[in-house]
Amino acid sequence: MDHVLHFLFGLFGNATALFLFLSPTITFIRIIRRxxxxxxxxxxxxxxLLNCLLSAWYGLPFVSENNLLVSTINGTGAAIExxxxxIFIIYAPKKEKAxxxxxxxxxxxxxxxxxxxxxxxxxxxxxxxxxxLAATIFSIIMYASPLSIMRLVIKTxxxxxxxxxxxxxxxxxxxxxxxxxxxxxxxxxxxxxxxGCGLGTMQLxxxxxxxxxxxxxxxxxxxxxxxxxxxxxxPQQEKQANGEVPRDEQV
Numbered sequence: 001m002d003h004v005l006h007f008l009f010g011l012f013g014n015a016t017a018l019f020l021f022l023s024p025t026i027t028f029i030r031i032i033r034r035x036x037x038x039x040x041x042x043x044x045x046x047x048x049l050l051n052c053l054l055s056a057w058y059g060l061p062f063v064s065e066n067n068l069l070v071s072t073i074n075g076t077g078a079a080i081e082x083x084x085x086x087i088f089i090i091y092a093p094k095k096e097k098a099x100x101x102x103x104x105x106x107x108x109x110x111x112x113x114x115x116x117x118x119x120x121x122x123x124x125x126x127x128x129x130x131x132x133l134a135a136t137i138f139s140i141i142m143y144a145s146p147l148s149i150m151r152l153v154i155k156t157x158x159x160x161x162x163x164x165x166x167x168x169x170x171x172x173x174x175x176x177x178x179x180x181x182x183x184x185x186x187x188x189x190x191x192x193x194x195x196g197c198g199l200g201t202m203q204l205x206x207x208x209x210x211x212x213x214x215x216x217x218x219x220x221x222x223x224x225x226x227x228x229x230x231x232x233x234x235p236q237q238e239k240q241a242n243g244e245v246p247r248d249e250q251v
Contacts, residue, residue, distance in 0.1 A: 002183055005179075005183055006066070006180060006183040006184055007069070009176050009177075009179045009180040009183065010069035010070075010176075010180050011069065012172075012176045013069070013073065013173060013176035013177040013180055014069060014072060014073040016169050016172045016173035016176055017073045017074075017077065017173050017177075018073065018076065018077075019169045019173075020166075020169055020170065020173055021076070021077045021080045021081070022080065023166055023169075024045070024084060027040060028084055028087050028088075031087060031088070031091050032087065032091070035091055036091055037088055037091050037092045037093070037096065040088075042085065042088040042089075042092060042096065042099075042100040042103075043100070043103065044145055045081050045084040045085050045088060046081075046085055046100060046103045046104055046107055047103075047107075047138070047141060047142065048077070048081050048142055049078060049081035049082060049085060049104075049107055050107040050110060050111060050138055051074075051135070051138040051139055051141070051142045052074040052075070052077040052078035052081055053074075053078050053107070053111040054111060054114060054131070054134050054135040054138055055070060055071075055074040055135045055138075055139060056070070056071045056074035056075040056077075056078055057071075057111070057114065057115055057118070057131055057135070058070065058071075058128075058131045058132055058134075058135040058188065059071030059072075059074065062127075063118065063127055063128055063131050064128050064131070064132065064186065064188070066184050066186075067184065067186065067189065069180075070177075070189060085100065085104055088100055089101060089104070114130070114131065114134050117130065118130055118131050128188075132186075132187075132188030133188070135188060135192075136188050136191055136192045139192035139193070139195075139196075140191075140192045140195050143170075143174065143192065143193075143195055143196035143199055144195075144199070146162070146167075146170065146199065146203060147199070149162050150162070150199075150202065150203060150206060153206050153207075153210060154206065157210050157213045158210060158213050159206065159207050159210050159211055159213075162203060162206070162207065164207055164211075167200060167203035167204055167207055168200075168204065170196065170199065170200040170203060171197065171200025171201055171203070171204055172200070173193075173196065173200075174193045174194070174195070174196025174197035174198075174199070174200050175193075175197045175200070176193075177189060177190075177193035177196070178190055178193040178194045178196070178197045180193075181193060181194075
């Protein structure tokens with residue numbers, strides 16, 4: 001019975017994780033259409049790529065047993081994140097492009113180092129421990145990324161910048177893999193996803209506390225692209241608000 005539940009929670013974890021990996025698709029469609037990365041940061045996608053590569057490696061049978069479902073979804077995630085990173089590099093400004101290229105090179109070098117060391121220098125439990133620790137550290141970093149958004153929700157008393165379904169799937173993904181790790185008696189799967197489950201729970205609690213609040217008018221200002229920005233307007237946005245049109249947009 002435990003083996004059946006282990007497999008079912010693994011399948012459910014694959015489904016919820018796939019939703020999380022695909023959630024930035026709208027952002028990248030916007031980047032392609034506008035041919036600009038605007039104010040978006042490429043760092044989260046590069047770091048998520050490293051997490052996927054390390055987790056996919058850890059799930060391989062010669063590293064850890066009964067974790068093939070960990071490899072399938074993280075291998076898929078690595079492919080998706082690679083596409084995001086390449087799109088970002090194509091459309092980013094020169095300075096940002098150089099930074100992301102450098103970080104991307106670091107990610108590939110770090111993963112290669114972990115893979116080569118685990119193959120040629122380590123065996124058995126030592127290999128599993130080394131790869132598991134690497135995967136766990138970067139999984140926790142990936143799950144911790146919404147902490148700044150949670151702080152923003154508390155500060156503005158508005159959930160506008162924390163979509164409900166994204167928070168829900170963070171909770172479902174973390175919970176399913178946490179149970180998967182417990183059933184498989186694998187701390188390197190259970191610990192980081194238990195952390196993700198806890199953060200997902202906190203996001204849902206914040207959502208239900210502030211779901212009916214619109215946020216203070218002082219902290220929400222319409223941006224030029226029709227979205228809402230936090231904090232002071234940029235100079236160009238202030239000119240547009242005053243009826244001034246930048247020279248490069250005048251006809």
